[in-house]
Amino acid sequence: MNQPLVFIDGDQGTTGLQIHARLQGRQDLRLLTLPETERKDPARRSEAINSADIALLCLPDAAARDAVATVRNRAVRVIDASSAHRTTPGWVYGLPELDQQQAERIARATRISNPGCYPTGAIALLRPLIAAGLLPTDYPLSIHAISGYSGGGRAAVERHEQPGDSYLPALQLYGLELAHKHVPEIQQHAGLATRPVFIPGYGHYRQGIVLSIPLQLRLLPGVRAEHLQACLEQHYQGARHVQVMPLHQHGPAPTLDPQALNDSNDLRLALFANPEHGQVLLTAVFDNLGKGASGAAVQNLDLLLAGLN
Numbered sequence: 001m002n003q004p005l006v007f008i009d010g011d012q013g014t015t016g017l018q019i020h021a022r023l024q025g026r027q028d029l030r031l032l033t034l035p036e037t038e039r040k041d042p043a044r045r046s047e048a049i050n051s052a053d054i055a056l057l058c059l060p061d062a063a064a065r066d067a068v069a070t071v072r073n074r075a076v077r078v079i080d081a082s083s084a085h086r087t088t089p090g091w092v093y094g095l096p097e098l099d100q101q102q103a104e105r106i107a108r109a110t111r112i113s114n115p116g117c118y119p120t121g122a123i124a125l126l127r128p129l130i131a132a133g134l135l136p137t138d139y140p141l142s143i144h145a146i147s148g149y150s151g152g153g154r155a156a157v158e159r160h161e162q163p164g165d166s167y168l169p170a171l172q173l174y175g176l177e178l179a180h181k182h183v184p185e186i187q188q189h190a191g192l193a194t195r196p197v198f199i200p201g202y203g204h205y206r207q208g209i210v211l212s213i214p215l216q217l218r219l220l221p222g223v224r225a226e227h228l229q230a231c232l233e234q235h236y237q238g239a240r241h242v243q244v245m246p247l248h249q250h251g252p253a254p255t256l257d258p259q260a261l262n263d264s265n266d267l268r269l270a271l272f273a274n275p276e277h278g279q280v281l282l283t284a285v286f287d288n289l290g291k292g293a294s295g296a297a298v299q300n301l302d303l304l305l306a307g308l309n
């Protein structure tokens with residue numbers, strides 16, 4: 001198909017703007033853009049969605065559900081960046097590195113749910129270890145992550161970037177009800193039988209996530225840090241957007257900068273171990289707006305386009 005038509009619903013939001021920027025100058029597709037006066041008009045949006053080959057939804061969950069309900073044209077393929085469909089049967093989870101077949105499943109799918117930013121890091125670390133039997137599905141996991149404030153969308157960006165001197169903390173933990181909307185997604189796609197504890201936080205910087213998951217080796221009989229490392233290295237061998245750093249278990253460890261991969265579509269996994277104490281820390285660094293949202297959406301779009309041509 002020559003130059004498929006792509007519509008970004010929500011193209012003035014944090015995720016939509018970044019997808020737009022990433023697609024600028026592409027000759028292999030055409031972008032359909034609604035004027036400012038029409039971008040929230042349900043009838044015009046529905047028309048645009050139904051005329052597109054691929055619709056990218058960069059909307060709040062409720063608006064994304066409404067948008068999907070307006071699809072009449074069965075040929076339209078949808079990539080939803082919201083969390084509305086991440087555990088919905090019939091939707092393909094848009095993490096191509098999930099397993100050997102996932103990129104192929106995405107390329108053939110009509111409904112793709114882009115992963116959440118935090119789940120991207122957690123699932124990338126946990127899924128291969130659980131699939132290999134190195135981590136039991138009922139391991140009592142805690143997942144901790146700090147994101148730049150753009151994770152909170154346009155409203156959070158405006159709050160953090162408003163001129164003046166209103167107080168904003170350098171770091172704030174939230175989701176302390178222990179009921180964050182990303183937990184079911186992490187549990188399902190990581191393959192966990194037991195609900196993990198998930199503690200997110202926002203830092204007073206724009207974008208970039210550092211996520212960490214501690215493990216106690218005494219709860220994993222026969223497993224050493226080297227086994228976990230080898231498993232991740234093998235799983236991500238040849239993956240273009242995932243780097244597995246060398247295992248660190250002796251001497252002073254480097255620090256992790258959540259902003260290290262900003263503006264890329266890359267995900268960096270690193271394991272830190274202390275053999276004396278029998279402890280391991282699984283870590284992931286990535287851009288919440290890159291591999292955590294817009295970069296991932298463009299990666300999935302490219303898989304669809306490759307399937308169309």
Ligand SMILES: NC(=O)C1=CN([C@@H]2O[C@H](COP(=O)(O)OP(=O)(O)OC[C@H]3O[C@@H](n4cnc5c(N)ncnc54)[C@H](OP(=O)(O)O)[C@@H]3O)[C@@H](O)[C@H]2O)C=CC1
Binds near residue numbers: 013015083115292
């Ligand atoms: N920010 C992040 O790090 C990530 C976000 N996501 C998900 O992507 C989705 C978009 O998030 P994000 O870009 O951060 O959010 P933003 O709030 O920055 O953007 C949402 C956009 O949708 C528009 N919008 C809201 N309601 C409607 C509607 N009824 N019809 C048409 N347009 C509408 C908004 O317009 P207006 O501002 O004028 O209301 C805005 O342009 C969310 O579901 C979020 O969970 C996923 C991964 C990471």
Ligand SMILES: CC(=O)N[C@@H](CCC(=O)OP(=O)(O)O)C(=O)O
Binds near residue numbers: 081116118151153200
């Ligand atoms: C808006 C929102 O819920 N932001 C999430 C973080 C960003 C993100 O993970 O976005 P998704 O939820 O789409 O994955 C939060 O506040 O925890």
